[in-house]
Amino acid sequence: MTTIRRGRYLRPLQPLPGAAKLAFGFLFFALFVAAWGAATFGGFVSPLFLASPLRMVQEGWSLLTEYNFSYDIAVTIWRVVGGFVLAAIIAVPLGIAMGAWKVVEALLEPFVSFARYLPASAFIPLLILWAGIGETQKLLVIFIGSVFQIILMVAFTVGQTRRDLVEAAYTLGASDLGIVKRVLIPASAPQIAETLRLVLGWAWTYVIVAELIGSSSGIGHMIVDSQAMLNTGQIIFGIIVIGIIGLVSDFLFKAANRRLFPWSLA
Amino acid sequence: MSAVEIKNVGRVFPARRGGEPTVALTPVSLDIAQNEFVTILGPSGCGKSTLLRIVGGLDDPSTGEVLVNGIRVVGPGSDRGMVFQSYTLFPWLTVAENIAFGLREKGMPKSARDGVVQDYVRKVGLNGFEHHWPRQLSGGMQQRVAIARALANDPAILLMDEPFGALDNQTRGLMQELLLDIWQSERKTVLFVTHDIEEAIFLASRCLAMSARPGRIKADVPIALPYPRDYHLKADPTFVDLKMRMTEEIRGEATLVA
Numbered sequence: 136m137t138t139i140r141r142g143r144y145l146r147p148l149q150p151l152p153g154a155a156k157l158a159f160g161f162l163f164f165a166l167f168v169a170a171w172g173a174a175t176f177g178g179f180v181s182p183l184f185l186a187s188p189l190r191m192v193q194e195g196w197s198l199l200t201e202y203n204f205s206y207d208i209a210v211t212i213w214r215v216v217g218g219f220v221l222a223a224i225i226a227v228p229l230g231i232a233m234g235a236w237k238v239v240e241a242l243l244e245p246f247v248s249f250a251r252y253l254p255a256s257a258f259i260p261l262l263i264l265w266a267g268i269g270e271t272q273k274l275l276v277i278f279i280g281s282v283f284q285i286i287l288m289v290a291f292t293v294g295q296t297r298r299d300l301v302e303a304a305y306t307l308g309a310s311d312l313g314i315v316k317r318v319l320i321p322a323s324a325p326q327i328a329e330t331l332r333l334v335l336g337w338a339w340t341y342v343i344v345a346e347l348i349g350s351s352s353g354i355g356h357m358i359v360d361s362q363a364m365l366n367t368g369q370i371i372f373g374i375i376v377i378g379i380i381g382l383v384s385d386f387l388f389k390a391a392n393r394r395l396f397p398w399s400l401a
Numbered sequence: 402m403s404a405v406e407i408k409n410v411g412r413v414f415p416a417r418r419g420g421e422p423t424v425a426l427t428p429v430s431l432d433i434a435q436n437e438f439v440t441i442l443g444p445s446g447c448g449k450s451t452l453l454r455i456v457g458g459l460d461d462p463s464t465g466e467v468l469v470n471g472i473r474v475v476g477p478g479s480d481r482g483m484v485f486q487s488y489t490l491f492p493w494l495t496v497a498e499n500i501a502f503g504l505r506e507k508g509m510p511k512s513a514r515d516g517v518v519q520d521y522v523r524k525v526g527l528n529g530f531e532h533h534w535p536r537q538l539s540g541g542m543q544q545r546v547a548i549a550r551a552l553a554n555d556p557a558i559l560l561m562d563e564p565f566g567a568l569d570n571q572t573r574g575l576m577q578e579l580l581l582d583i584w585q586s587e588r589k590t591v592l593f594v595t596h597d598i599e600e601a602i603f604l605a606s607r608c609l610a611m612s613a614r615p616g617r618i619k620a621d622v623p624i625a626l627p628y629p630r631d632y633h634l635k636a637d638p639t640f641v642d643l644k645m646r647m648t649e650e651i652r653g654e655a656t657l658v659a
């Protein structure tokens with residue numbers, strides 16, 4: 136046994152035991168904070184440019200207790216989820232139609248591929264002109280940033296459905312619409328959910344950018360305010376909050392997918 | 402009336418850029434009677450799958466036509482069940498739901514479906530596995546479900562494309578016996594493609610040998626061995642003679658493609 140164990144971590148593709156995996160995950164966070172602490176407490180970086188971890192925690196605490204930062208967090212989450220859900224409602228059916236029917240693909244694919252490369256943040260000035268600096272504008276930025284990506288990725292997934300499953304369904308008497316509803320969609324569902332998880336992550340980038348410009352609430356707004364006061368502790372706290380929300384939403388998404396698609400697990 | 406009439410069916414795949422067109426099948430004519438178990442034997446690449454897919458309506462012939470119970474085939478339909486070599490169970494459906502798939506497409510209510518499903522689960526010996534996912538089954542079990550799924554739809558004709566090709570020898574033998582049992586009780590017309598000589602003879606009431614590509618039928622041999630058959634038959638002198646004969650037929654062809 137010992138010969139097998141030796142050098143286990145060096146063997147390619149060899150899975151780690153759960154506990155070790157967790158430990159390594161934490162280790163890197165710890166190293167990161169340690170390096171940050173060394174740079175700041177050691178006096179290598181001016182506190183003006185980079186707050187120490189301790190300072191960051193203190194600032195964060197005051198943000199939450201004195202400045203009602205939890206409201207900003209809630210507003211930002213609401214914007215991301217709102218814009219993202221709107222995009223998903225439009226994009227998933229369109230993507231499925233594009234993947235299933237080559238006419239729809241021929242019609243939409245060139246345009247969507249073009250639109251995908253338009254950076255959502257470049258639309259912000261235009262959207263402010265159209266929709267002001269209210270919530271509609273924030274939602275639209277996220278919508279524009281997500282919708283084309285989802286359409287294309289869903290279309291690709293549906294288009295990749297195993298042909299032999301489609302043929303088997305036809306020989307069992309399925310109609311064309313039956314193929315779409317009872318083969319293409321269920322076969323693609325786990326990958327579609329995975330696409331949504333990925334795009335939700337990107338939507339976080341757009342919301343912060345939208346909030347950096349013309350906004351009176353949200354995590355991005357707080358970050359801009361803190362910059363004006365040279366409060367790097369608050370900025371870093373804001374960024375870390377975003378990271379934590381991202382981790383949590385990713386975890387929830389993964390758990391939901393496992394529950395929804397037990398058949399697709401290896 | 403013949404169950405299947407194949408009239409001058411040929412298939413040429415158009416040339417890819419810069420290449421030659423592929424003649425997969427030179428025009429073949431063939432009549433299959435009701436309740437016959439016909440096996441089509443040939444080296445790989447000779448057009449067996451192409452012919453079967455045309456009968457199944459999954460591919461169109463370049464020439465000729467196929468009639469099933471007198472009606473021209475224009476596309477796939479539930480009158481022709483098909484079992485493929487690759488595992489084609491729907492991975493998101495349980496065993497029971499897979500077997501019920503065709504019935505559901507027909508609009509049969511769930512209560513009626515359940516009875517049929519139970520019946521076929523039993524016939525293919527998968528009691529207790531109704532609620533398993535396909536990925537939890539062995540290859541042999543998956544093919545048994547695929548057979549049950551095709552039969553539950555009550556097709557007139559069962560088309561099978563090397564369904565046991567990926568199974569190990571022991572499982573393959575068991576599946577052959579199972580299939581014969583079912584064929585005898587259900588009285589379906591079966592068109593079964595294989596490149597395994599022993600399998601082709603063991604199952605068939607009639608065995609066709611195909612030439613190497615471009616495929617044509619070069620031998621049409623009735624297999625007059627009595628049913629029910631079990632594995633002992635494979636040692637029977639008549640069986641061994643037939644095997645020698647089919648081997649001769651196929652050998653020359655196989656050397657052409659080897």
Ligand SMILES: Nc1ncnc2c1ncn2[C@@H]1O[C@H](COP(=O)(O)OP(=O)(O)O)[C@@H](O)[C@H]1O
Nearest residue numbers: 414423425444445446447448449450451452614
């Ligand atoms: N879709 C296709 N396009 C081009 N050539 C094909 C296609 N399908 C099959 N062929 C060619 O036709 C020939 C017969 O194929 P197939 O019917 O699958 O043979 P078999 O099932 O006997 O092994 C092969 O040479 C194969 O490469």
Ligand SMILES: [Mg+2]
Nearest residue numbers: 449450451562
């Ligand atoms: Mg084949």
